[in-house]
Amino acid sequence: MTMHDTDVERRFALAKSLAAEAGAFALDYFNTRETLVIETKRDLQDVVSIADRNVETFLRERVAAANSEDGFLGEEFGHQVGSSGYTWVVDPIDGTAPFVNGMPTWCVSVAVLHQGVPVVGVIQVPCANELYAAALGLGASLNGETLLLDPSRTIQNAMTGIGCNTHVAPDVVGAIVTALLARGGTFIRNGSGALMLAYVAAGRLVGYYEPHMRAWDCMAGYCLVKEAGGEYLPFPTEGEDLFKGHPVLASNGTAYPELLEIHNSLRRQ
Incomplete structure (x- = not known):
């Protein structure tokens, strides 16, 4: 195993645990959004913005604590340059319209790039309790089950x-x-x-x-x-x-x- 492989595997493990934690954090906001609107005297759009920022801050701080030399790019707070060649690219809540409207099709997206190539990809879907996870050369999985695409599926039959x-x-x-x-x-x-x-x-x-x-x-x-x-x-x-x-x-x-x-x-x- 090369040094690069172990670096990727370590970040892959971290991405999976962070996405799961961030998903639980975001789900709390989702489940209490009506109450938060009343308590904060804000509207739903404000509540999802607060959730977005807080989830991204959580991810940013945890990545910095574990890999201080990695870069970080998030939707809410922009880019922080790193020196390791690795950059975390994060959307704390993708699908804010479904989130605001009480639909389950939103997720937390966590990727790691190495020299510009996505080497780790993790998507946590809190409402469905699904964790999609992939890393370069290690395959892709959904809740631990391997994902392999079926070549018989076409745009006509799918x-x-x-x-x-x-x-x-x-x-x-x-x-x-x-x-x-x-x-x-x-x-x-x-x-x-x-x-x-x-x-x-x-x-x-x-x-x-x-x-x-x-x-x-x-x-x-x-x-x-x-x-x-x-x-x-x-x-x-x-x-x-x-x-x-x-x-x-x-x-x-x-x-x-x-x-x-x-x-x-x-x-x-």
Whole structure:
């Protein structure tokens, strides 16, 4: 075993335990959100913002205590440069709209990059009590059960996840849906891109596509999909690119060419 392997395994173990703790922390906010609104005289959007910040602070502090030389990039508080070559990329609560509206499709996403490559990906789904976990060369699992993608699943016989946000024009979203339906596919959107990527790794969705996504939403999911045997569109991580939004596409190997063609056709329009 190389030094790099043991470094990754140590961080993988930490990511799993931290994601589980952060998930329990976030679930407390979720389960008491109505009470918190009354107590704090704030609205639900404020409550999820407070939860977001506190969960990220918890993760940031725990990572710093265990690996003080690692970098850290979170959705709420931005980037802290490290010197080890490892950077933690965290979304404390991905799927704030489901969270606010009392739906279970939100998650905690924790990834570790090494020289820009996602080497650890952990997604904790508190409402479903699911822990998706993957590390480079170690495979992917859901609650300890190995995940391996089925090549017989296509966009015609399975569901594809689609993401959209304020960075994507409505007609572009319409074009994606139209292109998918025209190819005999069908789509779903559950409000969390990170969770839909985890579903791709688990074979629940055959693929996921979003034209503009941030690193903290997709890095853990990319590691999961790769380790489950799937493919993904490279995400630029050099310099400032790491902080910008880029297209995200991940699927099993069978569906990838067709989904990539939909992505490329949008770029040509």
